[in-house]
Amino acid sequence: MQPYKGLLVLDAAQGIAGPYCGMLLAAMGADVIKLEPPKGDWSRGLGTRQDDHSVMSTVFNRGKRGVVLDMATEEGKRQVQALAAKADIVIEAFRPGVAARIGLGPEQCRPDVIYVSISGFGQKGPHSERPCTDSVMQAFSGFASLNKGMDDVPHRAYTTPVDIHTGMCTFAAVQAAIADRALDKAPRQRLLDCSLMAGAGSLLAIQIGDVGLLGRQPPELNVPAGSYQCKDGAWVMVALVREQEWVDLVSLMGATHLLEDPRFTDFPTRAANKAALLPLLREAFLTRTCEEWLALFKTRRLLTDRVNTPLEWLAEDHTKQVNAAPILNQPGLGAVPMPALPGIGAILTPAPGLGQHTDEVLTEHGLKENAA
Structure with a gap:
């Protein structure tokens, strides 16, 4: 399924939630430009890695084109703004207000842009400026308190459920915005405020509904599971x-x-x-x-x-027979098993190297002659 062919996405987010949304858009046919600073997305430096690639950055940036521009320079800022002015969708994950201060706010975008802001606690409220990660939100939301081990101690989940769920919810919101935009008689911007707090809340909808209704923690549902x-x-x-x-x-x-x-x-x-x-x-x-x-x-x-x-799990016969984790040949890393997505299937287009497509993208959009 490639319903978003022809859509241009500027993905200026780092980490997991924003890039995950961008990766899904790329899988659906959109031209997703992964914008990174000269040092790269911080996910390139975590976990199993080789040179400027890591498994983490590969998982969340498959199918994109990689561009490095330095917004600390006037030329880099101008080039980013030029790309933003053309993009159908802009994804950013700066602290609230930072994107506007550095010249990457909705004001620099198309009048019909779908502008996605991903943050820890949302764009407003007393915690909006707080730094946040998946683990922090597992603690704040109550997720960790419900994830007690046999030692009766709250634990964070070793994976990143809040980040990934927030990325999936953001993708759903963007899809709704794309469909809604098609009904417009006059162009208007759509500003999507997507936060890890909202993502965690939606993961815990049953538990939050229970405690809010009862005013206390209800008994466990299915002891001795x-x-x-x-x-x-x-x-x-x-x-x-x-x-x-x-x-x-x-x-x-x-x-x-x-x-x-x-x-x-x-x-x-x-x-x-x-x-x-x-x-x-x-x-x-x-x-x-x-x-x-x-x-x-x-x-x-x-x-x-x-x-x-x-x-x-990889060694299970069932996993192998249904090809649940086909191999992605990722330059710089090698053969990486990459689980297929429900209803979508395998996404086996490699992730870009740091700045791999900078010249290509700048030339394509008429910006190469002024490139640093």
């Missing part, structure tokens, strides 16, 4: 959504006596007596290997599976 270590050291994940699954679980485990215990009658009572229940189940799980438990649970189609590492 969770991960349990087995005899061989592997871990099995158990999910429960119906009471019958609790009956099937303990029956298969040979622990039918738990069905007679009034502390464990239903989800609410099990939640109230979680501290008493979990040690009993942990001890039981240690009597068999992970594969033995899974084979047993499959006889009742219970919602269980082995807790894999990402490397083990």
